[in-house]
Every structure is written in C-alpha cells, then in structure tokens.
Amino acid sequence: MRILVTGGAGFIGTNLIKRLLEEGHKIHSLDDYSTGSKKNHQRGCKYIIGKVEEKRSQSNLHQNYDLIYHLAGLSRIQPSFNNPTSTFSANTVGTQEMCEFARNTNAKLVYAGSSSKHHDPYQSPYAAYKYLGEEVCKMYRKTYGIDIEIVRFYNVYGPKEVIDGDWAAVIGIWRRQVRDKQPITIVGDGEQRRDFTHVDDIVDGLWRVGMKSTKHEDAWELGTGCNYSLNEVYQMFKDKFDITCTYIPDQSGNYRKTLRENSDAIEKLNWQPQDRLLNYINNLEKL
Secondary structure (H helix, E strand, C coil), rough: CCCEEECCCCCCHHHHHHHHHHCCCCEEEEEEECCCHHHHHHCCCCCCCCCCHHHHHHHHHHEEEEEECCCCCCCCCCHHHHHCCCCCCCHHHHHHHHHHHHHHCCCEEEEEEEHHHHCCCCCCCCHHHHHHHHHHHHHHHHHCCCHHHHEEECEECCCCCCCCCCCCCHHHHHHHHHHHCEEEECCCCCCCCCEEEEEEHHHHHHHHHHHHCCCCCCEEEEEECEEEEHHHHHHHHHHEEEEEEEEECCCCCCCCCCCCCCCCCHHHCCCCCCCHHHHHHHHHCCC
16 A cells, blocks of 8 residues: 555654555655654655645645555644644644545545543643544545544553653653653652553554544544553652652643543454553663
8 A cells, every 4th residue: 555654753653654664565754853753764664854734745745645644743732832823733734734635635544633632622732733633534524525534542652752852751751761860750649540552552553443444433542441640650660760759730731531432443443452551661771
C-alpha cells in the first residue's frame, strides 16, 4: 500500500512507520518538525517538510495514497495555554485540510483523537481543538461519505518518546529528571490516575484500524483498560533508580482519571493491549 503518515517524525509516527516499512508498504511522512526530529528518520521512508494546515504542503504529496494516518498535531495540554492559535491551526485546521485531501484523493483516513474527549473539552485549548478535530472528521464521514476512522490515545509511552522540552509527557519528564539527577516532580497530590499505554500497542491498534474494513460509528479507544496513580508510578521509578520526589501545585486542564471507555477494539479488531509499564521502567537504563 501507499501510505501517508502526518507527524511521521514524531514519537508515535516513528514507531508506526517502522512497522509499516517492515511490512513492505511505501511510506511518505509529512511533518513540520515542530515536535518531531530528523533523528527519528527511518530508512526507506520519504520525508516531506510541511505543515498539515497549509494547503501548499499538499502540492508535495502524491495524489494516490491508499491510506492516511493523520497523527500530526500539538499534543500537550500545558503548552496549549500559551499557544492557543498555533494549537488551533495544527489540531483543527490541519485536520480539516487532511480530511479535504482525503476526500479529493479518495483515500482512507485514520485520525488520532484524544481521550480528553471524555472530560470537559473546554478546560484547555488542546482538549477543545482535538474535540473539534473529531467533529470535523465525523462531518466529513457523514456528509461526504469519506472512509474516516477515529482513534483515541491514552497516555502513550515507550521508545522514541520525547524526553526534553515542552512536549514531554510524564514518563519522558521523569526519565529526564533521572538522567539529570533531579528529584521527580509530581503534580498535585499524585493520586490522579492514568491509563498508560505502550506505543507498541498503539501502533498495533493503528495498524488494525487502518488495514481492516471494520468501521466504528464513533471512535476506537486505544488504552489498556487499567490505570495507575502518579504516586504508584513514582514508586516504580524509586524502586528502580532510588530517586526522591517533590510535589508541585496542580496545573490547569489536568484530569483526575483517564481509563479506556470501552473494549470495542479488543472485541471487534482482536486488539490485545498489555500492561507493560512496570516492565518498561525496570528495563530503562539511566540516560
């Protein structure tokens, strides 16, 4: 198959492209490298520099992709408060442009949504604009009959995760703090719970949604179905690295709990996620 992966130089995109190349597909990536890295390039993939929200970027793309994985976007809550315009542009306008590109080229599109859908979408620009991205996809699906599937991610971690900078998530941040010999920072009381999902399971879920013809009228939930408090995850880090922690004030837009809402992907796609978090932490080496 000829496949386009937007955000292909990022964390999840890199892992997805690796699998698709191993299966012999012809892969192109569209990425503006705002959060991705050229260090993530995979041999055999053609990397195209451009923004999904800019129509001119489409002139550098083929017009006969079989499948588009739309993973590009600004994916963290806290940076979105300082950058609402760029977050809207990437997460909502970019999604509309990719839906229109899929409509014009008759390609199937898989959109990376967010589990923030299950909370108040107006608590942050990130949550609001990912929610709007889903609504755009559903409109194109219903109005134009485009083959569009939506997936929702839950707290993804694993190889190639971002460690430095504003785009790091909690596991990446804590890995950096271990590297720098700093105390681990726990936001709030540490009792908020997260459904941590390994990127290998996310990639397998994306593969199944993209390659199979099974459709979902809403969205596929890609989470393990179990969650841990941040205090529990800190204990895993402490047991491995003998590191201390410090508590900092809670942050705007954070949720008390994330947990996969349904098991449709397991029942209908034979997706089989695993709880890999403890094993992952125990196999980490100090950076």
